[in-house]
Amino acid sequence: MKVALYARHIEKSLFPKLKEFLYTFSQYGVDIYIFDDFLKYLKAEFNYSPSYHGCFHNYKDLGTGIDFVISLGGDGTFLDTLSIVRDSKIPVIGINFGKLGFLASISQENIFSAIESLYKGDYSIEKRTLLQLNSEGQLFDDFNFALNDISIQKKDSEMITVHVYIDGQYLNTYWADGLIVSSPTGSTAYSLSVGGPIVVPDSNSFIISPISPHNLTVRPIVIPDEGKITLVPAGRCDQYLVSMDHYSKIVDKSFTLQIEKAKFSMHVLRLDASDYYSTLRNKLMWGMDKRN
Numbered sequence: 001m002k003v004a005l006y007a008r009h010i011e012k013s014l015f016p017k018l019k020e021f022l023y024t025f026s027q028y029g030v031d032i033y034i035f036d037d038f039l040k041y042l043k044a045e046f047n048y049s050p051s052y053h054g055c056f057h058n059y060k061d062l063g064t065g066i067d068f069v070i071s072l073g074g075d076g077t078f079l080d081t082l083s084i085v086r087d088s089k090i091p092v093i094g095i096n097f098g099k100l101g102f103l104a105s106i107s108q109e110n111i112f113s114a115i116e117s118l119y120k121g122d123y124s125i126e127k128r129t130l131l132q133l134n135s136e137g138q139l140f141d142d143f144n145f146a147l148n149d150i151s152i153q154k155k156d157s158e159m160i161t162v163h164v165y166i167d168g169q170y171l172n173t174y175w176a177d178g179l180i181v182s183s184p185t186g187s188t189a190y191s192l193s194v195g196g197p198i199v200v201p202d203s204n205s206f207i208i209s210p211i212s213p214h215n216l217t218v219r220p221i222v223i224p225d226e227g228k229i230t231l232v233p234a235g236r237c238d239q240y241l242v243s244m245d246h247y248s249k250i251v252d253k254s255f256t257l258q259i260e261k262a263k264f265s266m267h268v269l270r271l272d273a274s275d276y277y278s279t280l281r282n283k284l285m286w287g288m289d290k291r292n
Contacts, residue, residue: 002053004033004066007073008037019050022050033052034050034054037057087264093118101283103268117271126270127266129262136256140247148183152231152240153240158235160178160237161234165230173234179211187207191209206259238253
């Protein structure tokens, strides 16, 4: 078995857990490939050089034969792995060394049982819909795809105006602090914080959620993911902030943004012992009531 480990940094208090994690993997005879920046970080921060089979820098280095990628960190780290796996269909599993961890759903307490499940093949693969951003220029280098959401927001204190079209048909003009277009996976992220609905991953839909709309009758809307969404900025602002997951760029008002469903999916590995609804309950602390 070949496993690629992607991480950026860890809290010092979690370093012993990381060492035990890597040692346990080696006991199963797994070939581990470590992200080279994380390897440098471990050597510089902890004077630690783990046993590993090889290292990688980006998606070109993964090559063939990798069974899955482990994201070690929080949800931000998990989102980073999209640019690593791209359209390779290599599944990703997230181990939560961060905070909330919707995407990095394996808790620290369950790490070692998770390793055993991975080794035995007790897991399934979920295909998660991706958002593709099209514009006059490649805003985010050569990879304009998002797992959670794409948003357009005000750059300063001035409220912005965005005309929205779906397959060329006019939907609405939003006067707001911004607008979020979310995938089902991203429905529990930024969209949720502005009042958007929770949508299950396989629902084949997109969510359009305004950020602090000026008109209080404007609410989030769920649309089929076959449609192409066009965002046309207007109003007095000359520049806007466009975000794709946790990356952002400042763009001029002349940019028209088109968002559609990507032709490939991100493959997410889920252990048989867990499911989406249990993760939802645990992370949102549903049922934390004396009456339950």
